[in-house]
Amino acid sequence: MFRRRTPVLLTAALLATGLAGCSTQGPSPGTTTPPEPPKVATPAPRVPAGTAPAEAFAVGVRQLKLNRGGDRPLPVTLWYPARGTAGEATQRNATAATGRFPVVAFSHGLSGRPADYQALLTRWAAAGFVVAAPAFPHTGKGTDGNVLDVLNQPADVSYVLDKVLALDAKAGDPLRGRLATDRVAAAGHSAGGATTIGLFTTWRDKRLAAGVVFAGTGVGVGTAFAGAAAPQLIVHGQADKVVDYAAGKAVYDAVPWPKAMLSLPKGDHGRALLGDGAALRVVSDTTVEFLRWALYGDEAAKDRLPAEAARSGLATLDDRL
Template identity: 60%
Template structure:
């Protein structure tokens, strides 16, 4: 979803996506969706301290492809700092691209994370926006993680020894939020320790959360006219693990969530960053700051972590 365009609601039609999904017997390259119990384990174990100062950030592009599916990856990462750094896989929305989210992704990297954002072949800007192909994207995202994490052991690569391959999260906005949910349901990637779902839902990927417990943070505007707040809340309600939902009473689908210069942006950025610090670094101070960073009257934080 390109959050920078005024016609944001026209880029992702939930009705169209729902029709495409329900019009097919099964999702491409996916097993049938069903609900199954998920194991519940303790919350994140303590790790090394998260950086306390903002780190300098650089970018890199990885030229990847999964078969005939090109997947160029934009990576934001800390420079001139000791690692290893936890990894966050970020998925863009329908008709979007990673650069649309550079403000948030840069700040996550500056907080001590390597953030990798693939450009999906059939849902990105200029691709035609095939909503049904979202169902193939969890597998794309896992492939990107395969290739990225392998660089930690590649002699001579700038990421060698700098990636914490044992601490990995997935995040995404809109259709990318659906992709993220899919990585915990129909295409469970067991490497994932946490998820951040921005204005997303479980449309097409179901709520069969499985595997080891992975805390989830849902963020959704209550005035979202593209992916309804109710559909996001329904997915959140089915998460069987530690979870939290940041609800923005005046928030829309993307403009107020992800663009600097509005009241919601700082709340979304601060809450998501502290959540990642807690889940991937095991920083108990970040856990304590989650609720404290949510101002009354602007957002509501349902804390089940």
């Protein structure tokens, strides 16, 4: 049964206020009626124990042209483990490495694009993950900047996952037989963080085994986490002037499952995610170990998390995994 529309409309208005600062543009003058949420999905089983790849991979990249419903174009950038020498430049349409790799859907922030996060997402791919990053039709760079459309984005991500996971069985596709379709996570930054939270709350996608939220807020999508336990890693800068640190902490406090919060005392709204610096190394290495544990079931990676978070003294970790 659908929930009443009035609370959704109220939270949509709050979402516009809470996230408008992420964008260089304001919301468009017209408003969009947010979608009513679907029923809560049936819980999925926990990821079984395993071992993550010990070696680093070369990274390939390709593009998918998707469109949900015919009026929501969703071009997707796919970064994936590839054959070749690790550490070399990303190769377009490179041959995929041998193996079956977990999938992570990544959602960008307002006025962002997948390429903005390449430094982080290629590190995930080099560690053995396939990353699917859509460009959203109303909150991406060069769009109308309608922040209310964030409420449509959880459904966009689920649609993208439908199409990407189907490649594992698609004859002739370069990723056929390379996707671990039962080991899936969602991640996102800012408005993409809210999108990611929504995938575990109002718009729960039962396939998701874990989430990573960068500078996110529960405004508009709620913090009523639902379904099977899906570990969460919350990453937030304590000097964030766009989405206040307290908003991220409130999300973290509401997570009823195994969880950890990586806090950067001098971190802003996301500069650490966009450039290759010491903070990015801490964030990327910590998130890689979290994903190795959450998607590969690698307990040794979980044990390494505190050391990665503490490296360089740039962050602290509240570890409740």
